Amino acid sequence: MSDKVHFYKHRVRYADTDKMGVVYHGRYFEWFEAARTEMLRDAGYPYQKIETSGILLPVIEANCKYFQPILYDELVTVKTTLQSFTKAKIWLAYEVYIENHDFPKAEGYTIHCYMNQKGKPVRATQELVGFFRSLH
């Protein structure tokens, strides 16, 4: 598998579950956040450094499809890939696996725009575009 793919592990907590006995659907988006943050860090350009450079990456669309429930205490792996990017936005895709299962339990994506500290849309810097290219 390509080294452009990032794997993030998370142990399912009580706090993640709901009374159906499975992970609450809204929690997956927190895992996606953790997964993309660690992908950026491991690739050498932590999200906080991007923010310090003056560019925020707010989520402009989030999506998740839930194929099968995930249970308490299961060890989840979120597989993250940078699907595509332009000078205006970036698209990340996620697959959620548990141990010993080949098929993902869920898959999703987030789309982010580039914004400055005042909340205005901006173009990505050459440096950032170069970094994203290295991840793609």
Next chain:
Amino acid sequence: MSDKVHFYKHRVRYADTDKMGVVYHGRYFEWFEAARTEMLRDAGYPYQKIETSGILLPVIEANCKYFQPILYDELVTVKTTLQSFTKAKIWLAYEVYIENHDFPKAEGYTIHCYMNQKGKPVRATQELVGFFRSLH
């Protein structure tokens, strides 16, 4: 506006916000949950009664597009509509407004299947289909 549309109000909390000073994108899905639950209750068939009848409505897909940020203490209105339904699933759509703004700050949807207590997909009962028809 049609009485098939339901409005749910929520005051934005510190707990909803993140360090960008705006509502965290993952929280919208909790508002959607509250909104559809109150829609069902107000229409006379509370979700808990559906569950008691043996049918759960787990989320199989969730989506949200974020057009503009929502801030602390703003009074949010989630407008919910039943977009479509079949014997196998139901599609709900949401628009998120704040006071004195005509344009939604965000819009999203959730798709739910019908499942029995053992986690197996089932067909909706005639009663449930009739109820959804009345909402459509």
Next chain:
Amino acid sequence: MSDKVHFYKHRVRYADTDKMGVVYHGRYFEWFEAARTEMLRDAGYPYQKIETSGILLPVIEANCKYFQPILYDELVTVKTTLQSFTKAKIWLAYEVYIENHDFPKAEGYTIHCYMNQKGKPVRATQELVGFFRSLH
């Protein structure tokens, strides 16, 4: 009952529950936040106005005792009282009830200090002290 007591209502969501089928213990603190915020608003001095005046009220201690579980879809009432205050901090107490039950399901408190926008402890203004006195 004294008009110094404030009542906040909340309907329990799936998002509030965990796989034990009851409300997750950490969620009560979000209800406490909503309850105290609405108490301040209803008393005529919204928390956001306090912040605008330059004083933040960060939580320096939070506590909750859980006597009995609270279930999905129950209608919760949080009863809030201002227990005490000084020029350095304020103590709020909460009791959590459900319908048709005289005994609280949980009780807790939060203690807040006064802080300026730079994160430094400050004394409460005369105006704020006067407001808190009116609530006590």
Next chain:
Amino acid sequence: MSDKVHFYKHRVRYADTDKMGVVYHGRYFEWFEAARTEMLRDAGYPYQKIETSGILLPVIEANCKYFQPILYDELVTVKTTLQSFTKAKIWLAYEVYIENHDFPKAEGYTIHCYMNQKGKPVRATQELVGFFRSLH
């Protein structure tokens, strides 16, 4: 330091923060949950195994004191110790550190009772008491 102490690491996420730019006070209780769960697992008796044996450990009291704010992306270590236990309940204590700081940013505790699957208080089994003794 005694090997009876357990250390759990967590990277602060956007989802953990609020608009004050710091971790929301209610989130610490999720970290405490993760910390005690990993302490039990590492000590050889995972919480899920305790549940399978028929005993749940619901939280009957939770407390946290916040000394200094914790910021986005900081690497948090939760230090957990089993403070005391009886045949009726167990008391766990937590200290929250960030890197390169000797003084905890926060400290807290949770008290748990023993409950069976029907929600009735029960006595701890000899096995469980023996296990807790080994942690103390």
